[in-house]
Amino acid sequence: xxxxxxxxxxxxxxxxxxxxxxxxxxxxxxxxxxxxxxxxxxxxxxxxxxxxxxxxxxxxxxxxxxxxxxxxxxxxxxxxxxxxxxxxxxxxxxxxxxxxxxxxxxxxxxxxxxxxxxxxxxxxxxxxxxxxxxxxxxxxxxxxxxxxxxxxxxxxxxxxxxxxxxxxxxxxxxxxxxxxxxxxxxxxxxxxxxxxxxxxxxxxxxxxxxxxxxxxxxxxxxxxxxxxxxxxxxxxxxxxxxxxxxxxxxxxxxxxxxxxxxxxxxxxxxxxxxxxxxxxxxxxxxxxxxxxxxxxxxxxxxxxxxxxxxxxxxxxxxxxxxxxxxxxxxxxxxxxxxxxxxxxxxxxxxxxxxxxxxxxxxxxxxxxxxxxxxxxxxxxxxxxxxxxxxxxxxxxxxxxxxxxxxxxxxxxx
RNA sequence: GUGGGUGUAGCUCAGUUGGUUAGAGCGCCAGGUUGUGGCCCUGGAGGCCGUGGGUUCGAACCCCAUCACUCACCCCA
Numbered sequence: 129x130x131x132x133x134x135x136x137x138x139x140x141x142x143x144x145x146x147x148x149x150x151x152x153x154x155x156x157x158x159x160x161x162x163x164x165x166x167x168x169x170x171x172x173x174x175x176x177x178x179x180x181x182x183x184x185x186x187x188x189x190x191x192x193x194x195x196x197x198x199x200x201x202x203x204x205x206x207x208x209x210x211x212x213x214x215x216x217x218x219x220x221x222x223x224x225x226x227x228x229x230x231x232x233x234x235x236x237x238x239x240x241x242x243x244x245x246x247x248x249x250x251x252x253x254x255x256x257x258x259x260x261x262x263x264x265x266x267x268x269x270x271x272x273x274x275x276x277x278x279x280x281x282x283x284x285x286x287x288x289x290x291x292x293x294x295x296x297x298x299x300x301x302x303x304x305x306x307x308x309x310x311x312x313x314x315x316x317x318x319x320x321x322x323x324x325x326x327x328x329x330x331x332x333x334x335x336x337x338x339x340x341x342x343x344x345x346x347x348x349x350x351x352x353x354x355x356x357x358x359x360x361x362x363x364x365x366x367x368x369x370x371x372x373x374x375x376x377x378x379x380x381x382x383x384x385x386x387x388x389x390x391x392x393x394x395x396x397x398x399x400x401x402x403x404x405x406x407x408x409x410x411x412x413x414x415x416x417x418x419x420x421x422x423x424x425x426x427x428x429x430x431x432x433x434x435x436x437x438x439x440x441x442x443x444x445x446x447x448x449x450x451x452x453x454x455x456x457x458x459x460x461x462x463x464x465x466x467x468x469x470x471x472x473x474x475x476x477x478x479x480x481x482x483x484x485x486x487x488x489x490x491x492x493x494x495x496x497x498x499x500x501x502x503x504x505x506x507x508x509x510x511x512x513x514x515x516x517x518x519x520x521x522x523x524x525x526x527x528x529x530x531x532x533x534x535x536x537x538x539x540x541x
Numbered sequence: 542g543u544g545g546g547u548g549u550a551g552c553u554c555a556g557u558u559g560g561u562u563a564g565a566g567c568g569c570c571a572g573g574u575u576g577u578g579g580c581c582c583u584g585g586a587g588g589c590c591g592u593g594g595g596u597u598c599g600a601a602c603c604c605c606a607u608c609a610c611u612c613a614c615c616c617c618a
Contacts, residue, residue: 132591135609187616191542209618238618243542245612321615329579337614385617396618408618431618457576490571492578507576521578 136250147415171212181212183388190241216301224360229261263424269369282439286400292383293363299356317403334382406430450477453495458508
């Protein structure tokens with residue numbers, strides 16, 4: 129075989145595509161239920177947009193972007209995530225002039241030059257929500273509630289919600305100092321990765337997987353205790369709202385999200401084996417940072433491939449009704465079959481005809497393999513009396529029926 | 542980017558201490574007579590054994606490289 133899909137990409141074949149469609153429909157249903165509207169933004173944007181919004185220092189920007197120069201020397205990048213683009217569109221089209229808050233959802237492919245792994249691809253897909261203009265904890269709660277209900281509906285086993293507050297530009301620096309003060313003396317004891325984190329992002333030391341680091345981190349100061357009063361209030365109000373909505377959660381003081389723009393709320397949905405299937409948080413300075421007016425925001429993104437892995441059982445049952453197969457018994461009836469198929473389709477009944485020139489037996493076999501529930505046989509004998517045979521492929525029972533009544537009959541069965 | 546595992550027909554896998562024509566099951570196609578599927582029987586197509594080098598009289602089996610998949614890490618959805 130000569131060509132293969134590029135590393136980290138894959139084809140979604142017909143059998144899987146059905147599951148994707150079902151998942152997408154499910155997501156849209158919940159978005160509608162909460163009053164979110166879809167937005168579709170381009171797959172590539174100016175590189176600078178991601179550098180500014182996601183953050184130069186993040187792994188995504190520093191080593192995972194698919195960046196290219198177009199024929200007019202523009203620096204462009206295949207989107208690694210969609211929040212930046214949504215913010216750009218929000219500003220470009222003045223959505224802030226519409227009714228507030230602005231509640232958007234999106235769905236589509238994202239690109240990151242990562243090493244492929246289970247549920248991780250270079251072209252992967254996300255569903256996401258963004259809510260602009262509302263700074264209240266209720267907005268965070270709504271995003272989390274929608275996410276929770278959507279995920280619940282997929283019967284993902286062992287779904288867990290972890291939540292934390294990462295503070296704001298007022299209180300985070302102080303916490304960072306505290307943390308560094310605690311960590312500095314341990315310089316020689318942590319793993320090499322963590323040593324780098326000291327300089328880059330000390331908060332990351334907290335969720336290192338290394339056993340030694342974990343035990344050291346266990347005694348580290350906790351951010352919740354360092355939050356400024358507004359951040360503290362926001363966090364406790366959100367937790368109270370979740371409790372009243374009976375959404376189970378666990379505060380994880382070590383939860384840190386990788387993108388620079390997060391403020392206050394950070395959360396993640398995890399499940400058995402898959403790890404994180406969705407993550408999100410608040411980004412109260414992102415819009416401003418991108419050149420807009422001060423505008424609070426909160427959002428979430430779901431990893432579609434991971435959802436499909438986690439929800440497998442639920443979607444195995446899905447099976448679209450196959451068309452009615454129109455078989456011919458006798459020579460020169462192909463045209464008649466085409467006409468009958470057209471009649472059925474005009475009446476809203478899915479139908480297909482024989483295209484391989486097989487005999488009746490072969491046609492029956494094909495229809496059976498394809499799972500067709502009904503099969504129509506056009507035979508010379510019956511046709512002369514304007515009749516056709518309708519066969520139930522499950523029971524094997526067949527009847528003769530007047531051709532004109534066929535569409536009506538198939539529509540009701 | 543780092544480390545480990547794997548790579549034989551469409552799919553799941555066999556393949557003995559390197560030895561000459563590489564196998565099975567499932568799937569696919571065609572038959573088992575004249576207008577009828579799903580079971581059964583028979584036959585057929587389909588592999589330069591991931592790719593490129595090397596060792597050897599000889600390699601699917603050994604060595605090296607490369608690509609891909611996979612698991613863990615980094616990070617993230």
